[in-house]
Amino acid sequence: MHFQLSEEHLMIQKAARDFAVNECLPGVIERDELQKFPKEQILKLAELGFMGMMVSPEYGGAGMDTISYVLAMEEISKIDASVSVCMSVNNSLVSWGLEAFGNETQKQKYLTPLAQGKKDGELYIGAFLLSEPEAGSDATSQKTTAEDKGDYYLLNGTKNWITNGNSASVYLVMAQTDASKGPKGINTFIVEKSWPGVSVGAKENKLGIRGSDTHSISFTDVKVPKENRIGEDGFGFKFAMKTLAGGRIGIASQALGIASGAYELSLKYAKERKAFGKEIMHHQAIQFKLADMATRIESSRLLCLKAAWEKDNNIDYTLSSSMAKVFASETAMWAATEAVQIHGGYGYVKEYHVERLMRDAKITQIYEGTSEVQRIVIGRSILQ
Numbered sequence: 001m002h003f004q005l006s007e008e009h010l011m012i013q014k015a016a017r018d019f020a021v022n023e024c025l026p027g028v029i030e031r032d033e034l035q036k037f038p039k040e041q042i043l044k045l046a047e048l049g050f051m052g053m054m055v056s057p058e059y060g061g062a063g064m065d066t067i068s069y070v071l072a073m074e075e076i077s078k079i080d081a082s083v084s085v086c087m088s089v090n091n092s093l094v095s096w097g098l099e100a101f102g103n104e105t106q107k108q109k110y111l112t113p114l115a116q117g118k119k120d121g122e123l124y125i126g127a128f129l130l131s132e133p134e135a136g137s138d139a140t141s142q143k144t145t146a147e148d149k150g151d152y153y154l155l156n157g158t159k160n161w162i163t164n165g166n167s168a169s170v171y172l173v174m175a176q177t178d179a180s181k182g183p184k185g186i187n188t189f190i191v192e193k194s195w196p197g198v199s200v201g202a203k204e205n206k207l208g209i210r211g212s213d214t215h216s217i218s219f220t221d222v223k224v225p226k227e228n229r230i231g232e233d234g235f236g237f238k239f240a241m242k243t244l245a246g247g248r249i250g251i252a253s254q255a256l257g258i259a260s261g262a263y264e265l266s267l268k269y270a271k272e273r274k275a276f277g278k279e280i281m282h283h284q285a286i287q288f289k290l291a292d293m294a295t296r297i298e299s300s301r302l303l304c305l306k307a308a309w310e311k312d313n314n315i316d317y318t319l320s321s322s323m324a325k326v327f328a329s330e331t332a333m334w335a336a337t338e339a340v341q342i343h344g345g346y347g348y349v350k351e352y353h354v355e356r357l358m359r360d361a362k363i364t365q366i367y368e369g370t371s372e373v374q375r376i377v378i379g380r381s382i383l384q
Contacts, residue, residue: 005067005071008068009067009068009071012064012068012071012072013071013072013075015048015072016050016071016072016073016074016075016076017075019044019045019048019050019075019076020075020076020078020079020080021079023040023041023044024038024041024076024079024080024083025079025080028079028080028211028353028356029350029351029353029356031080031082031210031211032082032210032211032350032356033210033350035203035205035206035210035211036211037166037167037211037212037213038080038082038083038086038211038212039123039167041080041083042083042086042087042117042123042125042167043117043118043123045076045083045087045117046116046117046118046123047117049061049062049064050062050072050087050091051087051090051091051095051114051115051116051117051125052090052091052095052114052115052116052117053068053069053072053091054066054068054069054091054095054096055095055096055099055111055114055115056099059099059107059108059111059112059115060111060112060113060115060116061095061099061115061116062115065308065312066246066249066307066308066309066311066312067305067308067309067312069091069092069249069250069253069308070249070253070256070304070305070308072087073087073088073250073253073254073256073257074253074254074256074257074260074301074304075257076257077253077254077255077256077257077258077260077261078257078258078260078261078264079261080211081208081209081254081257081258081357081360082209082210082211082212082360083211084254084257085163085209085212085251085254086125086163086164086167086212088247088250088251088253088254089125089126089127089128089163089164089247090114090117090125090126090164091250092243092246092247092249092250093126093128093172093243093244093246093247094114094125094126094127094128094170094172095111095114095115095126096243096246097128097172097188097230097239097242097243098110098111098114098172098190098230099111100242100243101230101231101235101239101242102190102230105227106190106227106228106230110126110170110190113169114126114170119169123167123169124169124170125164125167125168125169125170126164126168126169126170126171126172127162127163127164127165127168127170127171127172127217128162128163128171128172128243128247129159129162129171129172129173129174129191129217130159130174130240130244131159131160131161131162132144132157132158132159132160133158133160136160136161137369137370137372137373139174139237139240139241140182140183140186140237142157142174142175142176142186143157143158143176144156144157144158144159144173144174144175144176144219145157145175145176145177146175146176146177146187146189146224147177148177149223151225151226152223152224152225152226153175153177153187153189153223153224153226153229154221154222154223154224155173155175155189155191155197155219155221155222155223155224156219156220156221156222157175157218157219158216158217158218158219159173159216159217159218160216161204161214161216161367162214162215162216162217163212163213163214163367164212164213165200165201165203165213165214165215165216165217166200166203166213166215167213168193169192169193169194170190170191170192170193171190171191171192171193171198171217172188172189172190172191172230173188173189173190173191173219174186174187174188174236174237174239174240175187175188175189175236177233177234177236178234181234183237184234184237185234186234186236186237186240187229187230187233187234187235187236188229188230188231188235188236188239188240189224189228189229189230190224190228190230191219191222191224191228195222195223195224196222196223197219197220197221197222197223198217198218198219198222199217199218199219199220200215200216200217200218201215201216201217201218202215202216203215204216206363207359207362207363208356208359208360208361208362208363209360209363210359244368244369245317245318245321245322246311246317246321247368248307248321248322248324248325248368248369248374249304249307249308249311249317249321249324249325250368251325251329251364251367251368252300252303252304252307252321252324252325252327252328252329252364253304253328254364255300255325255328255329255331255332255361255364256297256300256301256304256328256331256332258332258335258336258357258360258361258364259293259296259297259300259328259331259332259335259336259361260297260301261353261357262293262332262335262336262338262339262354262357262358262361263290263293263294263297263335263339265339265343265352265353265354265357266289266290266293266338266339266342266343266354267281267290269342269343269346269352270286270290270342280342286342289338289341289342290342292338293335293338293339296331296334296335297331297335299327299331300324300327300328300331300332303320303323303324303327303328304324304328306320306324307320307321307323307324318377318381319377319378319381319382322369322374322377322378322381323374323378325364325368325369325374326371326374326375326378328364329361329364329365329371330365330371332361332364333358333361333362333364333365335361336354336357336358336360336361337358339354339357339358340354340355340358
């Protein structure tokens with residue numbers, strides 16, 4: 001058992017940290033206020049190979065391991081979680097799902113440009129469409145339908161809370177083909193945003209990760225070719241669950257980064273701010289907050305890296321990824337709140353960044369499986 005990162009991992013970590021500081025930090029407050037999608041940052045991430053980190057070079061990816069992905073996600077999330085969630089969805093949910101379960105034609109046509117993050121010089125990313133107005137945590141209750149018409153499926157329905165909703169070129173859409181079969185009647189389809197019948201709703205005005213574009217997506221008699229179904233008939237729900245298990249590592253790493261960012265800002269502030277004649281780091285009340293933050297963040301980091309290691313070594317990582325996500329996300333919310341408290345009145349204003357981290361942290365307890373759902377997964381696993 002080794003607790004030391006390899007030289008390659010350290011290089012990736014540094015590259016991600018430098019990118020976050022030099023490319024994400026400038027303008028991050030303005031992007032948050034204006035809900036501005038970080039297109040320039042995403043294109044530069046693509047140039048670094050970070051939009052298809054774990055995809056094989058055969059399909060235009062960087063061929064890195066999941067540990068590298070965790071390290072990069074943490075560093076970028078310290079500065080801008082809106083950038084990191086776009087990166088996470090494209091890596092964990094869309095690209096990984098296509099490489100693991102798509103056929104060769106699908107990979108050549110869609111995975112290659114997705115892994116590169118661009119096509120013909122333009123941004124080219126994906127989105128994962130599972131949630132619906134009445135199907136959030138209960139993902140089996142799909143109302144979106146895909147009617148088999150012989151040569152194609154006819155897709156109708158609405159999807160909610162879609163990250164990269166307006167910026168994506170490709171959607172992976174879960175839809176019910178045969179309601180009588182329940183979850184076994186669900187399929188996953190590759191749908192191009194430009195197809196007739198696809199419409200993007202208004203951008204959601206969110207509490208946090210305001211730079212990422214979250215939309216509802218509607219389908220009205222969209223013709224989906226048979227060759228765009230992923231896997232065998234009825235594989236869609238399994239596809240979603242298997243893909244989300246890996247996605248949770250990405251969101252756990254995002255939460256870890258938010259917590260780490262809040263901690264680092266608090267540590268810096270505690271060394272500079274004076275109260276009662278000395279820097280506040282010398283007051284035990286602040287020391288205890290920082291000590292607890294450091295301990296919970298390190299615990300979250302180890303959980304994330306363990307889940308990543310299991311994934312890289314083809315070990316069932318369902319339990320580890322759920323543990324990492326629930327613990328890291330709750331740590332992020334708690335640590336960011338403590339960071340605001342340590343900063344006092346300054347923590348309540350945008351200039352000091354921690355109020356944004358607190359707002360960004362909340363979503364990590366909700367998307368890609370709420371904390372309650374993670375506890376269900378963990379409970380079932382330990383009781384087997």
